[in-house]
Amino acid sequence: MQNSLTIFPPTAPLRGRINPPGSKSITNRALLLAALATGRSTLTGALKSDDTRHMVNALRLMGVRVDEPNATSFTVISSGQLQAPEQPLFLGNAGTATRFLTAIVGLADGVVVVNGDEHMQKRPIAHLVDALNALGISASAPTNCPPVTVLGTGSFDGNTVTVDGGLSSQYVSALIMLAACGKQAVRVSLKGDAIGARGYIDLTSATMRHFGAQVEVDGTSAWIVQQGGYRAADLRIEPDASAATYLWAAQVLTGGDIDIGTAADAFTQPDAKAHAIIGRFPHFPAEMDGAQMQDAVPTLAVLAAFGAAPVRFTGIANLRVKECDRVTALATELSRLAPGLAVEDGDDLVITPMPLECFRPARIETYSDHRIAMSLALAGLRVPGITILDPDCVNKTYPNYWNDLAALGVSIRFEI
Numbered sequence: 001m002q003n004s005l006t007i008f009p010p011t012a013p014l015r016g017r018i019n020p021p022g023s024k025s026i027t028n029r030a031l032l033l034a035a036l037a038t039g040r041s042t043l044t045g046a047l048k049s050d051d052t053r054h055m056v057n058a059l060r061l062m063g064v065r066v067d068e069p070n071a072t073s074f075t076v077i078s079s080g081q082l083q084a085p086e087q088p089l090f091l092g093n094a095g096t097a098t099r100f101l102t103a104i105v106g107l108a109d110g111v112v113v114v115n116g117d118e119h120m121q122k123r124p125i126a127h128l129v130d131a132l133n134a135l136g137i138s139a140s141a142p143t144n145c146p147p148v149t150v151l152g153t154g155s156f157d158g159n160t161v162t163v164d165g166g167l168s169s170q171y172v173s174a175l176i177m178l179a180a181c182g183k184q185a186v187r188v189s190l191k192g193d194a195i196g197a198r199g200y201i202d203l204t205s206a207t208m209r210h211f212g213a214q215v216e217v218d219g220t221s222a223w224i225v226q227q228g229g230y231r232a233a234d235l236r237i238e239p240d241a242s243a244a245t246y247l248w249a250a251q252v253l254t255g256g257d258i259d260i261g262t263a264a265d266a267f268t269q270p271d272a273k274a275h276a277i278i279g280r281f282p283h284f285p286a287e288m289d290g291a292q293m294q295d296a297v298p299t300l301a302v303l304a305a306f307g308a309a310p311v312r313f314t315g316i317a318n319l320r321v322k323e324c325d326r327v328t329a330l331a332t333e334l335s336r337l338a339p340g341l342a343v344e345d346g347d348d349l350v351i352t353p354m355p356l357e358c359f360r361p362a363r364i365e366t367y368s369d370h371r372i373a374m375s376l377a378l379a380g381l382r383v384p385g386i387t388i389l390d391p392d393c394v395n396k397t398y399p400n401y402w403n404d405l406a407a408l409g410v411s412i413r414f415e416i
């Protein structure tokens with residue numbers, strides 16, 4: 001029998017102050033860049049969760065000292081050099097850690113195997129592996145997914161590389177972070193125009209600059225990174241915008257008032273764009289392009305189920321290669337609440353809201369995907385009898401999620 005929990009719709013609007021956890025994307029970028037710098041960097045407001053623990057463990061295995069002064073800080077003390085670890089790096093289902101380290105271990109002093117769990121072993125990485133080989137770093141991934149074997153030689157000779165970022169922007173982020181440690185300036189160009197959320201590349205560039213690198217955008221499809229590596233720096237990390245979407249959604253679903261301590265326009269992460277759309281609930285646009293706020297799509301899809309009119313989500317094909325196939329997962333799990341509530345149409349997801357009396361209790365499969373668990377739980381704020389299976393999967397990015405909902409007044413029953 002799997003662990004589960006059941007949500008009870010609150011009888012009053014949710015009100016209160018909740019601090020969402022630190023940004024996963026910025027924490028994993030900053031940990032990595034601090035490890036490539038000589039000296040001490042302190043990161044505050046950081047996320048401590050499965051995804052960042054995997055990054056930290058990997059860095060420690062490569063000789064980097066990472067101290068944890070408190071629940072939201074890391075101090076990274078590094079020589080700036082990565083030692084090849086004696087064992088494969090196991091990165092769970094952390095896409096950022098896996099993709100970023102696959103590139104960066106090219107700077108280690110020997111062979112490194114980058115691996116993940118059974119879900120990560122289905123998430124594509126061939127385009128990144130091809131790009132590393134083009135730069136002169138020998139890398140192979142026989143299944144086109146992790147495990148990846150990389151021959152680290154401390155640096156690399158290449159000065160230009162083209163990468164297909166259609167499946168994941170993380171390939172591009174990984175390459176530009178690597179590029180600052182080459183023997184000369186490197187130009188990273190996109191093959192075609194397709195790329196997931198471009199905002200993540202901006203986030204990477206901003207974090208690189210914070211750690212002393214020089215990176216410039218060249219038109220819409222290339223980045224030029226100067227040679228020179230990274231400088232140790234302290235960084236205050238902003239809260240996680242994707243995590244914030246659940247709180248913004250809980251507020252509008254219950255007509256409440258939840259203070260997350262950060263204004264929506266103060267975020268630099270792409271998912272903060274969802275705030276303006278959530279504010280329009282229940283009157284959403286008939287079509288929403290999810291490409292530039294991908295991790296917010298599960299939140300928006302669940303909200304759309306309670307909206308005023310049907311919504312078609314487009315630009316979400318790469319949600320099929322996230323922690324699970326989120327297009328199918330959202331259609332399947334939302335339809336448990338009311339048959340036909342959500343359907344797949346090619347790679348689009350179409351939500352057709354129904355009156356509340358059409359909804360029924362449901363046991364929600366979460367596919368080891370934190371965002372399926374966190375977003376479908378929001379339906380439980382309106383519909384009685386929503387049970388979330390394997391609720392611990394939220395540990396990937398938001399370990400305190402259930403406690404935070406409870407602190408806002410949501411009644412939750414945990415079952416073993």
Ligand SMILES: O=C(O)C1=C[C@@H](OP(=O)(O)O)[C@@H](O)[C@H](O)C1
Nearest residue numbers: 025096168169170196200294295
């Ligand atoms: O660079 C990042 O921090 C991320 C990029 C996005 O992934 P893809 O680039 O694989 O679409 C996003 O879904 C992920 O949660 C975090």
Ligand SMILES: C=C(OP(=O)(O)O)C(=O)O
Nearest residue numbers: 093094095096295322323
């Ligand atoms: C897609 C996600 O994560 P990652 O790619 O970093 O595993 C996510 O957090 O929704």
